Amino acid sequence: xxxxxESREAKDNHGHMADIxxxxxxxxxxxxxxxxxxxxGVSYFLRKDARRPFELEPERVDLVVRTAARxxxxxxxxxxxxxxxxxRTMVRRELIRxxxxxxxxxxx
Numbered sequence: 001x002x003x004x005x006e007s008r009e010a011k012d013n014h015g016h017m018a019d020i021x022x023x024x025x026x027x028x029x030x031x032x033x034x035x036x037x038x039x040x041g042v043s044y045f046l047r048k049d050a051r052r053p054f055e056l057e058p059e060r061v062d063l064v065v066r067t068a069a070r071x072x073x074x075x076x077x078x079x080x081x082x083x084x085x086x087x088r089t090m091v092r093r094e095l096i097r098x099x100x101x102x103x104x105x106x107x108x
């Protein structure tokens with residue numbers, strides 16, 4: 001009887017390993033997001049289109065993540081592309097949560 005580990009070659013195992021995400025970028029993005037929301041409000045991140053009043057502006061979400069990446073210490077090295085993607089997702093989730101909370105507060 002073969003063990004599970006012996007049934008696969010070493011090159012096949014890398015597809016099953018977890019990705020490591022740089023959470024310092026997420027933390028920095030959240031701090032910068034808090035600062036922008038405090039100064040400009042949630043409406044700053046919404047598209048100014050009457051047909052889609054509650055759609056997020058993707059450029060503003062990217063602005064938050066790029067600014068957070070620039071504010072990192074240079075000794076931490078470059079930010080992996082997957083970390084950018086994860087940080088954007090987290091910023092979008094937080095913005096959606098806040099927009100929904102605003103809508104409930106207004107009564108929509």
